Amino acid sequence: QVQLVESGGGLVQAGDSLRLSCAASGRTLRPYAMGWFRQAPGKEREFVAYISRSGGATYYAASVKGRFTISRDNAKNTAALLLSTLKPEDTAVYYCAARASTTSVFSDYTYEYWGQGTQVTVSS
Helix, strand or coil, rough: EEEEHHHHHHCEEECCCCCEEEEECCCCCCCEEEEEEEEEECCCEEEEEEEECCCCCEEEEECCCCCCCEEEECCEEEEEEEEEECHHHHHEEEEEEEECCCCCCCHHHHHCCEEEEEEEECCC
């Protein structure tokens, strides 16, 4: 089992930056690719970003590409998401997730382990 804990969320103004962290315990993250998803009130959870096991491949949702950066540190068993140039529409609960599957990286059902989420609120 992998336990994931997100941190770093908060209330910020439009244009600000935040760095979300995802700390893993119970097992090394090395065999797992990592993803970040978000869920806004009244909306379905959506894909935000993905990073491969080695960190050599990354993918982003079109809505965040160029503003968000996903990273991981296998030695520290952590992953992170840097959110820059935040917009009010980025307001959501952000979740990190881990997967061993090699199927679609954009689908949340392919991720086996999830954190509890961290709230990001962007005011205009």
